Amino acid sequence: MPNAMSNDQPSNEGLPRRILLTGCSGTLGALLRPWLRARVDYLRISDLVPPSLALQPNEEFVACELSDREGMLRLLDGVDAVVHMGGGGNEFDADVTLQANVIGTFNLYHAALEKGVRRIVLASTNHATGYYPVGTAVTADMPVRPDSLYAVSKCFGETLSRYFFDRHGIETLAIRIGSCRVRPTFKRELTTWISHDDFLHAVERGLVAPGLGHAIIYGVSQTRSGWWRDDDSARIGYRPRDSAEDFRAEVEARGDTYPDGHSMRVWQGGTFTEYDYRKPQPPKPRP
Ligand SMILES: NC(=O)c1ccc[n+]([C@@H]2O[C@H](COP(=O)([O-])OP(=O)(O)OC[C@H]3O[C@@H](n4cnc5c(N)ncnc54)[C@H](O)[C@@H]3O)[C@@H](O)[C@H]2O)c1
Numbered sequence: 001m002p003n004a005m006s007n008d009q010p011s012n013e014g015l016p017r018r019i020l021l022t023g024c025s026g027t028l029g030a031l032l033r034p035w036l037r038a039r040v041d042y043l044r045i046s047d048l049v050p051p052s053l054a055l056q057p058n059e060e061f062v063a064c065e066l067s068d069r070e071g072m073l074r075l076l077d078g079v080d081a082v083v084h085m086g087g088g089g090n091e092f093d094a095d096v097t098l099q100a101n102v103i104g105t106f107n108l109y110h111a112a113l114e115k116g117v118r119r120i121v122l123a124s125t126n127h128a129t130g131y132y133p134v135g136t137a138v139t140a141d142m143p144v145r146p147d148s149l150y151a152v153s154k155c156f157g158e159t160l161s162r163y164f165f166d167r168h169g170i171e172t173l174a175i176r177i178g179s180c181r182v183r184p185t186f187k188r189e190l191t192t193w194i195s196h197d198d199f200l201h202a203v204e205r206g207l208v209a210p211g212l213g214h215a216i217i218y219g220v221s222q223t224r225s226g227w228w229r230d231d232d233s234a235r236i237g238y239r240p241r242d243s244a245e246d247f248r249a250e251v252e253a254r255g256d257t258y259p260d261g262h263s264m265r266v267w268q269g270g271t272f273t274e275y276d277y278r279k280p281q282p283p284k285p286r287p
Contacts, residue, residue: 010038014208016119017041020079022066022086022108025051028123028180028199029085033059035200036083046075047086066104069111076111081119081207084108089150091275101153109164117170121206124158124174126192126218127151130269132227138268140176140216140231147269149277158216165214173206173236175199176228177219184247187256188270191225195242202238209236227268 019036023029024045030053037043037056045051046064055061064071066086076082087100105122112120129138130147146152161172178192180199194202198221206212215232222243233239258264267273 012039015039015204016080016207018044018079018081019207020044020046020076020082020117022046022064022075022082022084023088023123024061024085025049026085026088028177031180031196031199032083032085032203042079044075044079066107067099069107072104072107072111073114076108076115076117078115079117081121082108082112082117083121083203083207085123087123089148089153091148091150091272091277092279094149094277097150097153097277101150102156105153105157105160109160109170112170113164113168119171119207119212120161120173121203122157122161122172122174124154124176124216125151126176126178126220126228127269127272128155128158128176129228130267130272132268134227134266134268136227136268138228140218140228147267147272148275150275151269151272162214171212172214173202173209173212173232174214174216175202175206175219176216176231178221180219184244184251186254187251188264190244190248190251191223191227192220193223193244193247194219194221194240198240198242201240205236205238212236 017040019040021029021032021036024033025047037059043059045059046062050061062075064075087104090096127147128144128151130151131145132138144155146155158174161174164170178194179189180194184190184193202219215236217231217233217238218228221240263273264270
């Protein structure tokens with residue numbers, strides 16, 4: 001089976017024909033949009049803000065606030081599957097995170113149930129287990145140890161999606177996305193990096209894998225310094241093709257050094273463990 005399907009050779013084998021993409025104006029939404037559009041009959045895209053690029057004939061943009069329950073019911077009307085990239089987090093405004101990721105994700109699953117949508121690809125985060133020490137082998141069935149309020153809200157989404165599968169049969173792939181970038185640029189990313197192609201491949205598996213049920217994978221490319229294992233990757237056919245090793249020498253030559261006890265050396269979540277939602281000023285962000 002081919003790995004990441006490139007944009008120039010679209011194959012729509014097994015893909016749902018009508019898809020909703022939330023968070024279309026964000027970084028990953030913008031990456032997914034042309035990829036999905038080339039493979040489906042109809043792509044509904046949604047965000048708080050309109051996308052910067054013009055709509056194509058098989059696309060429709062619908063502005064929607066995730067915390068608007070009625071709006072979400074309309075948003076999911078008539079689609080077969082959802083790729084949910086909307087939301088995220090603002091660690092310095094708890095209400096923004098709670099509204100988008102807690103209320104918003106509930107609204108999403110409620111609307112899926114009401115509208116008969118049977119499959120969702122959910123953006124979760126590697127920070128769901130960010131409070132495991134660096135070097136610890138973490139498996140997807142170990143207890144979550146979120147490193148921030150943002151990560152707590154993503155764990156809520158994972159748990160909620162589990163419930164909606166067990167109770168209502170709505171299938172979900174929750175991707176604990178690492179660091180989705182063109183290339184890894186600093187040391188932590190040698191462990192957490194996922195290439196654009198591998199990310200698209202992961203989403204594709206979420207949309208087409210037979211018998212998906214409820215699955216959790218770490219969205220990460222190949223790396224020899226990996227912390228995460230034994231998730232549902234093999235079961236659903238996620239096989240990353242790109243490797244952080246291709247960049248290791250270059251990144252290590254820059255000599256990122258952190259003093260003993262620095263969050264980057266202690267916790268898998270790195271500087272996310274330094275956030276305090278009560279404080280207005282972020283520490284220097286490093287994803
Ligand atoms: N980019 C990464 O490497 C990475 C890593 C881990 C997890 N994630 C998760 O993947 C998802 C997509 O990531 P991204 O980098 O594209 O994020 P992003 O912030 O660039 O995009 C998120 C989009 O969601 C929209 N949004 C936010 N709150 C909303 C609300 N209340 N109602 C409607 N729309 C709302 C924003 O307008 C934005 O366009 C996010 O949930 C993020 O937490 C991303």
